Amino acid sequence: MSLGDELRYLRAFHGGGNLMEIEAEIGLEPGTLRYMEQRYRRVGEDDEVLTKIAAYYDVSLATLQYHRERYRKALSAHLHQAMESRATARFELRTGETLSGQVRWWDLGTFGLDTQDGRPITVVQRHAVLDWER
Amino acid sequence: MPKNLGEIRKRRGMSVNQLASKSGIPIPKLVMYEKGAQEIPAADLRRLAKALYVDEWDIAPRSSPPPPPREERPARPREQKEEPPRKKKAPPKSPPARDTQIAHMLTLATRFGMDRVALEAEIGKPLDELTQKEARHWNGHFMRRVAEERPPKRAIDRKRAYLPEGVDGFELDYLQEQQEADAFLHFTLFDGQTFKGKLIGFGPYQITIQELSGDEITLNKLAIAYYRKASGVAGGAGGAE
Numbered sequence: 001m002s003l004g005d006e007l008r009y010l011r012a013f014h015g016g017g018n019l020m021e022i023e024a025e026i027g028l029e030p031g032t033l034r035y036m037e038q039r040y041r042r043v044g045e046d047d048e049v050l051t052k053i054a055a056y057y058d059v060s061l062a063t064l065q066y067h068r069e070r071y072r073k074a075l076s077a078h079l080h081q082a083m084e085s086r087a088t089a090r091f092e093l094r095t096g097e098t099l100s101g102q103v104r105w106w107d108l109g110t111f112g113l114d115t116q117d118g119r120p121i122t123v124v125q126r127h128a129v130l131d132w133e134r
Numbered sequence: 135m136p137k138n139l140g141e142i143r144k145r146r147g148m149s150v151n152q153l154a155s156k157s158g159i160p161i162p163k164l165v166m167y168e169k170g171a172q173e174i175p176a177a178d179l180r181r182l183a184k185a186l187y188v189d190e191w192d193i194a195p196r197s198s199p200p201p202p203p204r205e206e207r208p209a210r211p212r213e214q215k216e217e218p219p220r221k222k223k224a225p226p227k228s229p230p231a232r233d234t235q236i237a238h239m240l241t242l243a244t245r246f247g248m249d250r251v252a253l254e255a256e257i258g259k260p261l262d263e264l265t266q267k268e269a270r271h272w273n274g275h276f277m278r279r280v281a282e283e284r285p286p287k288r289a290i291d292r293k294r295a296y297l298p299e300g301v302d303g304f305e306l307d308y309l310q311e312q313q314e315a316d317a318f319l320h321f322t323l324f325d326g327q328t329f330k331g332k333l334i335g336f337g338p339y340q341i342t343i344q345e346l347s348g349d350e351i352t353l354n355k356l357a358i359a360y361y362r363k364a365s366g367v368a369g370g371a372g373g374a375e
């Protein structure tokens with residue numbers, strides 16, 4: 001799960017506040033959080049900024065750093081490779097489950113996974129993927 | 135000494151159009167000022183001075199009208215001299231086609247399954263005898279054929295949702311298909327909760343379902359972990375996943 005997805009979850013859990021207000025409260029440059037929440041590329045390089053955000057949301061810096069490594073474009077590359085190679089891919093979800101199967105299609109929000117157990121295609125939300133085999 | 139607006143503008147090498155866009159004063163107004171038909175109000179004078187890099191007092195508030203046009207004098211008839219008829223120049227002969235032109239033509243021809251012999255047959259003369267002009271003509275001809283035979287690009291008629299979890303291309307097709315089929319979907323949320331119902335609508339960030347009880351529930355996309363077509367339920371009939 002990307003840092004942006006995690007930050008949106010955290011914001012939702014903390015009452016879904018306004019981004020500009022949160023930025024002002026944390027003491028960040030306007031637009032910092034919005035940028036982090038919406039980018040597909042790797043973001044959040046500045047650990048000082050991450051520390052402030054982690055303190056605000058009451059999570060550890062390591063948690064945010066963990067998500068920083070799992071940016072959306074990296075998942076796209078993995079999905080593309082998995083689909084091309086038709087290999088069985090494994091995805092660890094936020095629910096605690098692990099889904100495996102063949103990636104049939106993917107787009108910017110979801111991917112279709114054929115779990116090959118006779119069930120229909122599972123539409124997995126990319127923001128729910130905590131980690132994947134890399 | 136203050137100068138006419140038109141003089142200053144011309145000295146600056148600006149057109150009326152440029153001055154209008156720089157000063158923000160409409161062109162018809164500027165024309166009136168330059169003709170001296172209207173006095174330049176103080177506010178416009180300031181804007182013009184700024185746009186022309188001069189002081190306000192350098193511009194005359196009312197331009198003096200330009201001198202009246204000279205009376206037209208009858209044109210003096212020109213003495214006709216008898217000139218010997220000019221020889222018509224023969225059009226310059228086009229030089230022989232460049233190697234690169236021929237190479238390009240051969241590459242294009244291969245797209246239509248033609249080799250050199252077939253290409254020469256189509257053109258009607260050996261490639262070595264082509265002129266630059268002819269080569270340009272034939273290259274253009276083949277390029278147009280390539281363009282005509284290229285499949286048209288699929289027009290992008292959708293806009294990507296603003297947030298990353300928004301419904302994108304494949305999911306959009308999938309959801310439309312399920313909605314048309316009155317399919318029942320089984321949703322698992324990030325906290326493990328599950329919902330099952332008939333898909334009755336969706337937006338970029340929400341999916342609305344109608345449960346078997348008849349209740350409508352709107353699920354936030356961010357809260358959904360995954361979903362799939364519910365097995366054992368078809369066309370609104372009850373059943374369990």
